Amino acid sequence: MIRPLLLAAALLALILPQARADEDDTARAERWNDLKHAMFQDRKVQDGAGVITLDAPARALDAALVPITVTLLPGRTVKTVYLLVDGNPSPLAGTFHFGPAFDPASLSTRVRVDQYTLMHAVAETEDGQLFAAERFVKAAGGCSAPSGADAVEAAKRLGQMRLRVDAGPSHGTARAAELLISHPNNNGMQVDQISHLFIPARYIEDIKVTRGDALVFDLEADISLSEDPAIRFHFLPVGEGPLDVVVTDSTRAVFHRSFEVPAKSS
Amino acid sequence: MDRRSALRFCCATAALPFACRTAHAGIAPFPMEEVAAGIHVRRGIDQDASAANDDAIANLSFVIGADAVAVIDPGGSRTDGQRLRASIRAVTSLPIRYVVLSHVHPDHIFGASAFLPDQPRFVGHARLPHQLAERGSYYRQRLAAIVSTEEAGDFVMPDLLVENRAELDLGGRKLSVTAHPTAHTDNDLSLLDEQTATLFAADLLFIGRVPSLDGSLPGWLGEIERLKALPARLAVPGHGPVAAPWPACVADMQRYLATLAREIRAMIARGADIETAVETVGQSERDRWTLFDDYNGHNVTVAFKELEWE
Numbered sequence: 197m198i199r200p201l202l203l204a205a206a207l208l209a210l211i212l213p214q215a216r217a218d219e220d221d222t223a224r225a226e227r228w229n230d231l232k233h234a235m236f237q238d239r240k241v242q243d244g245a246g247v248i249t250l251d252a253p254a255r256a257l258d259a260a261l262v263p264i265t266v267t268l269l270p271g272r273t274v275k276t277v278y279l280l281v282d283g284n285p286s287p288l289a290g291t292f293h294f295g296p297a298f299d300p301a302s303l304s305t306r307v308r309v310d311q312y313t314l315m316h317a318v319a320e321t322e323d324g325q326l327f328a329a330e331r332f333v334k335a336a337g338g339c340s341a342p343s344g345a346d347a348v349e350a351a352k353r354l355g356q357m358r359l360r361v362d363a364g365p366s367h368g369t370a371r372a373a374e375l376l377i378s379h380p381n382n383n384g385m386q387v388d389q390i391s392h393l394f395i396p397a398r399y400i401e402d403i404k405v406t407r408g409d410a411l412v413f414d415l416e417a418d419i420s421l422s423e424d425p426a427i428r429f430h431f432l433p434v435g436e437g438p439l440d441v442v443v444t445d446s447t448r449a450v451f452h453r454s455f456e457v458p459a460k461s462s
Numbered sequence: 463m464d465r466r467s468a469l470r471f472c473c474a475t476a477a478l479p480f481a482c483r484t485a486h487a488g489i490a491p492f493p494m495e496e497v498a499a500g501i502h503v504r505r506g507i508d509q510d511a512s513a514a515n516d517d518a519i520a521n522l523s524f525v526i527g528a529d530a531v532a533v534i535d536p537g538g539s540r541t542d543g544q545r546l547r548a549s550i551r552a553v554t555s556l557p558i559r560y561v562v563l564s565h566v567h568p569d570h571i572f573g574a575s576a577f578l579p580d581q582p583r584f585v586g587h588a589r590l591p592h593q594l595a596e597r598g599s600y601y602r603q604r605l606a607a608i609v610s611t612e613e614a615g616d617f618v619m620p621d622l623l624v625e626n627r628a629e630l631d632l633g634g635r636k637l638s639v640t641a642h643p644t645a646h647t648d649n650d651l652s653l654l655d656e657q658t659a660t661l662f663a664a665d666l667l668f669i670g671r672v673p674s675l676d677g678s679l680p681g682w683l684g685e686i687e688r689l690k691a692l693p694a695r696l697a698v699p700g701h702g703p704v705a706a707p708w709p710a711c712v713a714d715m716q717r718y719l720a721t722l723a724r725e726i727r728a729m730i731a732r733g734a735d736i737e738t739a740v741e742t743v744g745q746s747e748r749d750r751w752t753l754f755d756d757y758n759g760h761n762v763t764v765a766f767k768e769l770e771w772e
Contacts, residue, residue: 253737257759261767263736304735353771360733374733376770424767428735
């Protein structure tokens with residue numbers, strides 16, 4: 197069910213005119229309407245106030261690395277969050293599916309932003325309702341921005357991961373963690389240093405974090421995630437043993453790491 | 463060659479300096495300072511590019527040898543480059559043999575097209591063509607939107623690439639060029655004039671104006687140490703005064719960059735996120751630099767994503 201949506205978003209990118217920096221509020225609202233329709237067809241997308249918030253800097257300091265944070269407020273059970281960067285060539289940056297070990301406190305990641313654009317985080321509740329939070333971000337050029345790191349160095353550590361779990365509980369029984377994945381996440385818009393040809397797209401398609409039998413989250417990703425994706429999340433004491441992370445990229449390469457969960461300090 | 467074309471040829475060559483002056487009648491030279499024998503520097507103003515300043519924000523130099531002239535950064539726009547060329551011609555009629563493009567940033571190199579009539583060698587880091595291929599058109603559009611298409615000009619690809627070292631011979635005077643590993647950018651050149659012990663540090667050295675990081679923070683700190691070992695007594699920074707005593711004048715920048723590295727590493731060690739780092743890192747330096755609020759957050763972001771993989 198999700199793949200057709202991705203496809204729809206990809207098709208949409210071909211059909212819609214490219215967003216421009218000088219696009220006005222009306223044009224941005226129209227873009228969001230079209231995008232909403234492509235993603236959710238005729239389903240109603242409600243105002244997310246009281247359900248979901250989206251934080252992002254008003255002006256990005258680095259268009260290739262724009263930190264965003266989604267907060268899910270208590271009261272509704274959200275099973276999925278869609279992250280959309282409306283003006284990007286492929287607007288759907290990621291779809292988070294949550295499992296029983298996920299704590300909906302806050303969730304952060306980093307995205308590329310290609311134009312002055314609206315961003316949306318859409319929460320889908322267990323009973324199938326949709327709630328959207330919106331932000332406007334001033335940034336440009338993030339999709340074709342050259343990778344910051346030395347490409348040779350970056351290739352050496354491709355697929356490496358780090359996971360850090362905060363020593364103490366962050367709130368209640370939930371614990372905060374940060375996952376870093378070394379991956380160029382090439383979106384096919386960067387140019388090779390030697391050949392001057394476009395580097396073929398090689399990007400992360402899926403990041404799945406589980407503990408024992410319990411899913412924390414499964415992120416279906418796309419080319420709008422930053423190079424070296426980073427995800428901060430909270431998990432509940434459901435499931436046992438280490439946190440398992442499985443990353444699949446668009447070349448079908450699979451990277452798997454298990455991380456012991458350190459004992460709580462208190 | 464028939465008589466008429468021969469005549470035209472003679473006119474063309476003999477009248478060239480005059481013709482250029484006429485063609486660029488509206489282009490006035492700007493004041494430059496001779497910081498050492500035969501080394502003239504124009505101070506860039508500590509602003510970002512605007513319609514009012516023609517992107518004349520970087521320091522530009524030219525060096526006169528016995529036979530020829532070298533330009534070290536041709537300016538931030540074609541207009542800026544034309545003025546530099548007029549300033550050179552006000553001092554010497556020797557041929558302009560080299561135009562050095564110190565790194566990819568437009569405020570240093572978009573004046574290059576003003577020097578095309580001189581047919582110089584355009585000198586750049588071996589990685590510069592790649593960076594220009596990636597960013598050049600974007601820079602041109604952005605600059606044209608600020609000044610005008612005509613004034614912005616276009617970027618020029620280097621045709622003398624430096625992988626490690628090179629020497630530029632100006633007749634009785636040699637400039638040694640170093641291509642650096644990733645520091646301010648991944649394509650920085652510096653030059654040393656041994657005759658006057660002058661280092662042209664370009665954007666490896668900022669004085670007064672807050673540095674901008676577009677490469678590697680540890681890399682930059684490492685290259686500063688390497689430059690400090692050079693037999694130079696004077697340095698021309700990419701931004702700041704026309705020249706300052708070397709290596710004393712790098713102390714402030716070294717302290718700023720080391721502060722970023724130390725504070726970001728501490729934040730990463732205690733699990734702080736990049737947004738918190740942007741808010742807090744480097745703030746002790748805030749009153750010491752111009753344009754601090756415009757660049758510090760960007761510097762922290764660039765450094766954070768590098769240092770979190772150490």
